[in-house]
Amino acid sequence: MGQLADESLKVARCRQGDPDALAELREKCQSPLLGILLSRGADRTEAEDLLADLWADCVPGNDDRPSILEKFSGKCTLQGWLATVATNRWVDRKRKQSRYVTPGQNESGQSEHDYLARLEAASYASEDTLIALLRDCLKAAFALCGPEARVLLRLVYLYELSQREIVQMLGWSESKVSRFLTKAMEEIEKHTLSEVKKRDPWLDLTWQDFVELCETHQIGFM
Amino acid sequence: MAERLQILLKFLDRFDEEVQGRELSEPAEDAKIKLQRFARGTLSEEDQTEVFVLLDRNPEWTAWLAKEVKGLRQPS
Numbered sequence: 413m414g415q416l417a418d419e420s421l422k423v424a425r426c427r428q429g430d431p432d433a434l435a436e437l438r439e440k441c442q443s444p445l446l447g448i449l450l451s452r453g454a455d456r457t458e459a460e461d462l463l464a465d466l467w468a469d470c471v472p473g474n475d476d477r478p479s480i481l482e483k484f485s486g487k488c489t490l491q492g493w494l495a496t497v498a499t500n501r502w503v504d505r506k507r508k509q510s511r512y513v514t515p516g517q518n519e520s521g522q523s524e525h526d527y528l529a530r531l532e533a534a535s536y537a538s539e540d541t542l543i544a545l546l547r548d549c550l551k552a553a554f555a556l557c558g559p560e561a562r563v564l565l566r567l568v569y570l571y572e573l574s575q576r577e578i579v580q581m582l583g584w585s586e587s588k589v590s591r592f593l594t595k596a597m598e599e600i601e602k603h604t605l606s607e608v609k610k611r612d613p614w615l616d617l618t619w620q621d622f623v624e625l626c627e628t629h630q631i632g633f634m
Numbered sequence: 635m636a637e638r639l640q641i642l643l644k645f646l647d648r649f650d651e652e653v654q655g656r657e658l659s660e661p662a663e664d665a666k667i668k669l670q671r672f673a674r675g676t677l678s679e680e681d682q683t684e685v686f687v688l689l690d691r692n693p694e695w696t697a698w699l700a701k702e703v704k705g706l707r708q709p710s
Contacts, residue, residue: 573703
């Protein structure tokens with residue numbers, strides 16, 4: 413049985429509140445998820461609190477509250493999905509903490525920029541916090557590329573034209589096309605991660621983390 | 635690296651589709667002619683720059699251009 417098929421059986425048992433399946437899930441994922449949250453910048457207490465809440469939410473409630481696992485599509489690994497949910501909750505929590513303003517602080521010299529930054533942060537609270545962050549950082553990075561790079565990247569990576577076809581269209585050499593695309597991708601990576609740092613300095617995402625979170629959001633949620 | 639970029643482009647497109655309710659719109663006739671010439675590699679550098687801006691403003695036309703280029707492939 414494949415990993416995803418095997419997991420979907422276990423998830424079905426968890427959704428029904430099977431205590432053995434829930435204990436098994438926690439046993440298997442607690443340590444890796446803790447490691448992921450720590451590597452992304454959470455401190456141990458934050459990470460342990462988040463995971464305790466996450467496991468509690470995996471259990472369906474007596475008041476007809478469904479298990480959070482009802483939202484899992486089964487199209488990605490369960491651990492990857494749980495890591496995305498936990499990271500989202502952590503970012504959300506940190507944002508709320510950073511938005512908290514001590515009474516009187518506004519009068520004592522909070523700059524307009526700080527105020528606007530807080531307003532922007534507040535706007536994330538109404539939607540999926542992490543996804544809004546990923547989307548906005550990625551959009552900002554693409555916006556810094558020229559139209560040439562944005563169009564060529566779409567033609568090659570989304571619509572699967574070959575680099576040879578691009579060579580024929582533009583009259584460039586193959587090495588120029590290849591260098592251009594590589595540089596554009598590197599710029600997007602650099603600008604995206606720098607946007608993340610600018611918006612949430614406490615969040616440590618690698619490029620691989622970033623891409624995995626985007627992918628999980630795309631396929632992992634019902 | 636290529637696979638990663640594909641994931642990211644699809645991720646972004648999903649939001650754009652949600653926001654714009656994007657349809658597969660065909661380019662206007664004059665734009666079609668330019669895109670067909672672009673596909674065949676017969677546009678000057680200056681016109682290429684213009685087409686890049688046009689496609690950037692109308693990303694849904696990129697699919698049309700890609701189809702046009704694929705139509706030029708020799709049957710294997």
